[in-house]
Amino acid sequence: MHDNAVSPVSSYPDSGHAPRGSFFRFAALMLVAAAFFVWGLYASYLTLRNGLGVTNLDNYFGFGLWITLDLAVIALGAGAFFSGLLFYILNLKPLRYIVNLAVIIGFVSYSGAILVLMLDVGQPIRSWFGYWHANIHSMLTEVIFCITLYLIVLSIEYLPLILGWKKADKVPFLHHFGHNLHKLMPLFAGMGIFLSFFHQGSLGGMYGVLFGRPFSFRTGVFIWPWTFFLFVLSAIATGPLFTSLIAAIIEKCSRRHLIPWHVRDLLARISGVLLALYTLAKGVDTLYWAVKLLPRAGLDFNSVFHGWAYGKWMLFCEIFVCGLAPCVLLLVNRFRSTPKFFYLASFLACAGVVINRYVQTVQTLAVPSMPFETWQSYSPNWVEWAAGIMIIAYGVLVIGFSFRYLPIFPSKNPGRAHYD
Amino acid sequence: MTAAKNFAITWGMVIDVDKCTGCGACMVACQAENNIAPATDASDKLKALNWLVVYELANKKPFPEHDVAYLPRPCQQCGNPPCVSVCPVTATDKNEEGGIVSQVTPRCIGCRYCMAACPFHARYFNWFDPVWPKGMEKTLTPDVSVRPRGVVEKCTFCHHRWMAAKDKAIVEGRNPNELADGEYVPACAQMCPNGAIVFGDLKNSDHAIYQILRAASAKGIAFQLLSRTHKKDRRPNPEPQVYYLSRRKWVRDLASFRLPKTRD
Numbered sequence: 001m002h003d004n005a006v007s008p009v010s011s012y013p014d015s016g017h018a019p020r021g022s023f024f025r026f027a028a029l030m031l032v033a034a035a036f037f038v039w040g041l042y043a044s045y046l047t048l049r050n051g052l053g054v055t056n057l058d059n060y061f062g063f064g065l066w067i068t069l070d071l072a073v074i075a076l077g078a079g080a081f082f083s084g085l086l087f088y089i090l091n092l093k094p095l096r097y098i099v100n101l102a103v104i105i106g107f108v109s110y111s112g113a114i115l116v117l118m119l120d121v122g123q124p125i126r127s128w129f130g131y132w133h134a135n136i137h138s139m140l141t142e143v144i145f146c147i148t149l150y151l152i153v154l155s156i157e158y159l160p161l162i163l164g165w166k167k168a169d170k171v172p173f174l175h176h177f178g179h180n181l182h183k184l185m186p187l188f189a190g191m192g193i194f195l196s197f198f199h200q201g202s203l204g205g206m207y208g209v210l211f212g213r214p215f216s217f218r219t220g221v222f223i224w225p226w227t228f229f230l231f232v233l234s235a236i237a238t239g240p241l242f243t244s245l246i247a248a249i250i251e252k253c254s255r256r257h258l259i260p261w262h263v264r265d266l267l268a269r270i271s272g273v274l275l276a277l278y279t280l281a282k283g284v285d286t287l288y289w290a291v292k293l294l295p296r297a298g299l300d301f302n303s304v305f306h307g308w309a310y311g312k313w314m315l316f317c318e319i320f321v322c323g324l325a326p327c328v329l330l331l332v333n334r335f336r337s338t339p340k341f342f343y344l345a346s347f348l349a350c351a352g353v354v355i356n357r358y359v360q361t362v363q364t365l366a367v368p369s370m371p372f373e374t375w376q377s378y379s380p381n382w383v384e385w386a387a388g389i390m391i392i393a394y395g396v397l398v399i400g401f402s403f404r405y406l407p408i409f410p411s412k413n414p415g416r417a418h419y420d
Numbered sequence: 421m422t423a424a425k426n427f428a429i430t431w432g433m434v435i436d437v438d439k440c441t442g443c444g445a446c447m448v449a450c451q452a453e454n455n456i457a458p459a460t461d462a463s464d465k466l467k468a469l470n471w472l473v474v475y476e477l478a479n480k481k482p483f484p485e486h487d488v489a490y491l492p493r494p495c496q497q498c499g500n501p502p503c504v505s506v507c508p509v510t511a512t513d514k515n516e517e518g519g520i521v522s523q524v525t526p527r528c529i530g531c532r533y534c535m536a537a538c539p540f541h542a543r544y545f546n547w548f549d550p551v552w553p554k555g556m557e558k559t560l561t562p563d564v565s566v567r568p569r570g571v572v573e574k575c576t577f578c579h580h581r582w583m584a585a586k587d588k589a590i591v592e593g594r595n596p597n598e599l600a601d602g603e604y605v606p607a608c609a610q611m612c613p614n615g616a617i618v619f620g621d622l623k624n625s626d627h628a629i630y631q632i633l634r635a636a637s638a639k640g641i642a643f644q645l646l647s648r649t650h651k652k653d654r655r656p657n658p659e660p661q662v663y664y665l666s667r668r669k670w671v672r673d674l675a676s677f678r679l680p681k682t683r684d
C-alpha cells in the first residue's frame with residue numbers, strides 16, 4: 001500500500017460538494033429514468049414468473065441482447081479498474097478528478113450486469129453453484145468468481161463516497177470510518193485490477209475456446225486464446241473514454257464545469273495509445289483468422305457473413321471507423337484538443353467495443369455450425385429491450401443521485417469546460 | 421490438441437442415412453422414453469425440445485438428379501466434448517465407463533454456455549415449465565427424472581436402460597460390464613422401423629456395430645459429422661461416438677466442411 005495514499009476528494013484543496021445544478025432538471029431526468037426502470041422491472045417480473053420462453057432467445061441463440069449488454073457494460077466499466085490503476089498504483093494525481101466517477105460507473109456496470117444475468121440464467125437461485133461446483137477448466141467459472149468478487153471490491157470503493165453524503169458525514173463515526181476507508185483504497189484498487197483484468201480476458205476467452213464455432217475460435221498462448229488479450233486491451237482502451245463521456249453528459253445536464261480539460265487530454269492520450277495497440281492487434285488477429293484459421297476449418301471468409309445483421313460492414317466499422325479513426329483523432333494533438341473531435345472519437349471507440357461484443361456473442365451463434373444448416377436470425381423482443389433499458393435507467397439513477405448528493409467531484413473552478 | 425477420452429466400453433451408434441425415411445419414429449420414441457413434455461407450440465422449432473432431431477438434407481440439384489436424405493442427430497457423445505470443459509458448474513462430464521456425456525440437471529444453472537459450445541445443436545434448454553396434459557402423467561417413464569424450467573438437457577443414450585441392463589446382469593450373476601449385443605439399446609434404435617440405427621459397444625467385436633463399422637469404413641462409406649479435412653486445423657476434434665453411413669458421396673461430403681482448397 002502507498003504511504004502517500006491520497007483520497008481523490010479530501011486531498012483536493014477545496015474539498016466538498018460541487019455545485020449541483022437545478023433541482024427541477026434533476027427531478028425530471030430522474031423521473032424519466034425511473035419510468036424506464038419500472039418498465040424493465042415489469043419485464044423482469046414476466047421473465048422470472050414465466051421463464052425465458054417470454055424472450056426471443058431460442059436453442060440456436062442461447063445468448064442474445066442481454067449477454068451483449070453484459071459484455072459491453074463490463075468493458076466500458078473498465079474505466080474503474082484502469083483509472084484505479086493509474087491513480088492509486090501509478091500515482092497519476094490529475095486523475096483524482098475522475099476516479100470517483102469511474103468507481104461509480106464500474107459499480108453500476110457490474111451490478112447492472114449481475115442483475116441482468118440473474119434474468120438470463122435459467123436457474124438464478126443456483127448461481128452460487130459457480131463457487132460450490134466450480135469447473136476450473138471453464139472460462140465462465142473464472143468470470144463468475146471475478147465478477148462477483150470485483151462487485152464486492154467496487155462496493156467497498158463506493159462506500160466512502162456514500163459516507164461522504166452531507167448527513168452521514170455529520171455522524172462522527174461514519175465520518176472517521178469513511179475517511180479511514182480512503183486510506184485502504186490503493187489495496188482495494190489493486191485487488192480490483194487483478195480481478196477485473198482476468199475476467200475481462202476470460203470473457204474474451206469464453207468465445208475463443210469454442211472450437212466447435214469457427215467464427216470465434218482462436219489459437220493463443222497456453223490456455224488463453226487471442227480473444228482473451230483482445231478483450232482486455234479493448235476494455236482498458238475504451239473504459240476511460242466512456243468515463244470521460246459520462247462526465248461530459250453530467251456536465252451538460254448540470255451545466256457545471258467539473259473536470260479540467262488537461263485531465264481529459266491525459267486520458268485521451270493514454271486511451272489513444274491503447275486503442276492503437278488494440279486496433280493493430282485486432283487487425284492482425286482478423287487477418288490470421290481469415291487467411292489461416294477459417295480455411296483450415298473448411299470455411300472461407302465470405303461464408304461467415306450473411307445479410308445486414310451479420311454483414312461484413314460491422315467488421316469494417318469495428319476496425320476502421322471505430323478503431324483506426326478514433327486513434328487518429330485521439331493521438332493527433334490538433335484533433336484531440338477540439339472537443340467535438342474528442343467526444344466523437346470517444347463515442348466511436350465505445351461503439352466499436354459494443355459492436356465487437358455483439359458480433360462475438362450473436363454472430364458466433366448465427367453462423368451455421370453444420371454444413372447442411374441454414375442461417376438463423378435473432379432479434380430481441382420488447383421484454384429483452386425493456387430489461388436491458390432497465391439497466392441503463394438504473395445506471396442513470398445511481399449516477400444521478402450520486403452526483404447530486406455525494407462528493408464525487410472536487411469543487412471550485414476546476415477549469416474551463418470546452419463546450420462553453 | 422486435446423486427446424479424446426478413452427474407455428474400455430464405448431457406447432456408440434451407427435446410423436445408416438440411406439435406410440432412414442425420415443418417419444420420425446425415433447424422435448417420438450425418444451420423447452416418450454425420456455419424459456419430454458409435449459410443447460404448447462410445437463411449430464416453433466427453435467424453442468421446441470427434442471433430444472434427437474431428424475434433419476432433411478438435399479443435394480440441391482434439379483430433377484431428375486434431385487435427391488434427399490434424412491439424418492437423425494442424437495447427442496454425438498463426443499470423445500472430446502466441446503460442451504464439458506465450458507460448463508462453469510461441472511453439470512456435464514465425460515468420465516464414466518461407456519463414454520456417455522452426462523448431464524446433471526439438478527446442478528445446471530441454465531447459463532446455456534454448453535449450447536453455444538456444441539456445434540451439433542444437441543443441447544436443449546427448457547424455455548417453459550414442462551406440463552403434461554391431465555392423464556398423460558401416467559405415461560411418464562419412472563426411471564427418468566423430469567426436468568424443471570431453466571435447465572439444459574440432452575440425449576443420454578437412454579442411460580437408464582443401461583443401468584437396468586446392468587442390474588439384470590448382476591441379478592443373473594453375470595458381469596455387468598460384459599453385456600451381450602442388444603441387451604442395452606436406446607429407445608430410438610429400438611423403435612426405428614428400418615433398422616437404420618444400430619447401437620452397441622464400438623470396442624466389442626461381439627457386437628454387430630463393431631462389424632458394421634469395420635465393413636463400412638473399409639468401403640469408405642462411414643463418416644462422422646464435422647470430420648476434419650485439413651491436417652493443419654488446430655482445433656480439437658470432437659471425435660463423436662456416433663457414426664453415419666451413406667453410399668451417396670454428396671451426403672458424405674455435406675456432413676463436413678469440405679472446400680476443394682482445404683483438402684489434404
